[in-house]
Amino acid sequence: MKTVILIPARYASTRYPGKPLVLLDQPDGTRKSLIQMTWDVAQQVRGVDAVYVATDDDRIATAARAFGADVVMTSAACENGTARCADALTRTGIEADLIVNLQGDAPLTPAWFLEDLIDAMGNDPAAQVATPVLQCDAQTYGMFIEDRKAGRVGGTTAVFNANKHALYFSKEVLPYIDPAKVPDTDIPVFHHVGVYAYRPAALAQYTSFAEGALEQREGLEQLRFLENGVTVACVIVDAKGRVFWELNNPEDKPRIETALRDIT
Numbered sequence: 001m002k003t004v005i006l007i008p009a010r011y012a013s014t015r016y017p018g019k020p021l022v023l024l025d026q027p028d029g030t031r032k033s034l035i036q037m038t039w040d041v042a043q044q045v046r047g048v049d050a051v052y053v054a055t056d057d058d059r060i061a062t063a064a065r066a067f068g069a070d071v072v073m074t075s076a077a078c079e080n081g082t083a084r085c086a087d088a089l090t091r092t093g094i095e096a097d098l099i100v101n102l103q104g105d106a107p108l109t110p111a112w113f114l115e116d117l118i119d120a121m122g123n124d125p126a127a128q129v130a131t132p133v134l135q136c137d138a139q140t141y142g143m144f145i146e147d148r149k150a151g152r153v154g155g156t157t158a159v160f161n162a163n164k165h166a167l168y169f170s171k172e173v174l175p176y177i178d179p180a181k182v183p184d185t186d187i188p189v190f191h192h193v194g195v196y197a198y199r200p201a202a203l204a205q206y207t208s209f210a211e212g213a214l215e216q217r218e219g220l221e222q223l224r225f226l227e228n229g230v231t232v233a234c235v236i237v238d239a240k241g242r243v244f245w246e247l248n249n250p251e252d253k254p255r256i257e258t259a260l261r262d263i264t
Contacts, residue, residue: 001097001122004050005042005114006072006088008081009035009064009104011057015153015249020060020104022247025257034247035060036067037107044111047118049096053104054088079211080221082196086207089200098122099203103194106246108259113193113237120235121197128202129225130233131166132193133158134244141187143245143255144173154248156192156220158234166232169220193237194246196222202230 009020016022020035032040035053042051053064056076064071072092078084085101088094098121100114113132121130136144140155147154157174159167168174169192177189198206202225212227214220225232243259245252 001118002095003048003098003100003118004052004094004096005045005048005100005102006085007035007038007042007051007053007069007102007104008074008078008084008088009053009055009057009060010078010084011055011060016247019247020055021063022253024107024247024253024260027261027263033063034107035064035069035104038102038104038109039064039067039069041107041109041111042102042114045114045118046111047115048100050094052088052092052094054084056084082198082203082206082221082224085198086203089203096200099198099200101196101198105248106194106244108242108244108246108256109193109195110239110242110244112240114195116237117195117197117235120233121199124233127231127233128199129222129230130197130235131158131222132195132237133160133190133234134193134237134239136187136189136191137239138184138187139243140191140245141173141182141189144189144191147249147251148173152249152251153219154252155246156194158190158192160190160234164234164236166222166226166234168226169218169222171218171220190234190236191244193244205230 013019023031072088074087215223
């Protein structure tokens with residue numbers, strides 16, 4: 001399969017304006033922007049033919065070009081990353097069998113998450129959309145609960161059926177577990193990883209759908225597929241002992257910097 005990674009990035013984040021350009025402390029004492037760290041992850045993924053940053057903001061485009069990224073300028077009207085990926089393909093005429101949307105707020109995403117996702121799509125030609133999910137360990141589950149107690153919207157959870165087809169995605173911690181009954185291991189909560197793989201037809205179809213009520217309330221773009229009857233396959237990935245978390249709020253910056261130090 002010819003595979004292209006697109007990194008959609010916008011400046012006007014509601015919870016964290018300017019998020020793609022936020023600088024994070026690296027273990028070696030240097031600092032890198034969130035968008036550059038995401039680009040670095042994409043460069044490590046095997047079997048990818050091209051990587052582009054897709055943005056409508058000149059500040060992000062300038063920063064991305066400065067570290068060597070190929071940039072596609074998109075419409076400011078794109079309401080989310082999936083729509084921005086579709087717009088990037090339309091504007092550039094990029095041809096690919098598989099488009100991977102690597103959202104730019106998860107610098108702790110290991111390259112093998114994307115490789116597992118790409119492999120899953122290659123092994124199932126009927127799959128039109130897929131996304132990775134990661135079973136929560138105690139630390140990650142604790143961060144989910146901490147955020148909700150503080151009134152913060154943090155990561156996203158995924159609920160899926162026996163065929164690993166998504167039933168729902170939510171910014172609430174689903175399924176609910178009685179606090180007195182949370183197991184020490186094998187916690188039945190799956191963290192949604194902000195990466196998507198689409199066949200070109202599915203990505204084009206997305207833009208023909210109107211925003212649904214669930215998507216609007218949760219603020220989760222992937223719910224548009226579910227609300228219109230499109231199957232989203234959940235691919236279970238393994239963090240191999242590493243912490244995975246996204247930069248959703250300013251409070252996440254020290255969490256991610258600590259995790260970066262632990263990797264080395």
